[in-house]
Amino acid sequence: MKLTIEEHPETIKRYRHIKPAPSRKGGRCATRLLGTSRLCTLSPGHSGPHVAHGAFNKVVAVWDAGATVRKSEGDTHRAGSVVPRRPPREGGIVRAMKDFGRRVTRYTEHFMEEIFLLVFVLAMVGFVIDWALRIMGVR
Ligand SMILES: [Zn+2]
CATH class of the missing domain: 1.20.5 (Single alpha-helices involved in coiled-coils or other helix-helix interfaces)
Structure with missing residues (x-):
């Protein structure tokens, strides 16, 4: 799964209730969306898909581990797993x-x-x- 505000402006609205990590002290998941400069703004070790927020906490991208690493059929089945994949x-x-x-x-x-x-x-x-x-x- 890979949703961006540019490509899926309607679908991504379903995720607008997701807020970024409350405190910067706790750090960020910071997993990068493949092919972009967007980083996950949720707290480290969060569950569900990665979410990138733009200005005013607006959700600008939602993706799961399948969009973080190379795309393969095996990965899509495990999509949404709790453990976020780290890029190499x-x-x-x-x-x-x-x-x-x-x-x-x-x-x-x-x-x-x-x-x-x-x-x-x-x-x-x-x-x-x-x-x-x-x-x-x-x-
Ligand atoms: Zn994340």
Whole structure:
């Protein structure tokens, strides 16, 4: 089984209730959909098919072990087994996980910067208002 939002926009809606792994700390299954850059966003060792999520937790691809490794008749019968198959190149996965982690870190840093700026601006506004009140109080 291999469903993508581009090829099966209607069928894939059946899987839209599936949410990605709640916490990034727990890691991701990160099994790659063959021939794409999509990685499974469910928690490691999940049951059922692999699911990739895009923006706003939207399900963009659903596939099982048969679409992860080479396609053969024997594999399709065992489709949906609990144990996710790992692609043979572990190095690729490790690199993809590192890239993912780096992207998350960069996003978090950017986010913290914005929060800091917001707090700074609010403090400035408070300071100005405080002084304006003092000046008005003096007069
Ligand atoms: Zn998975």
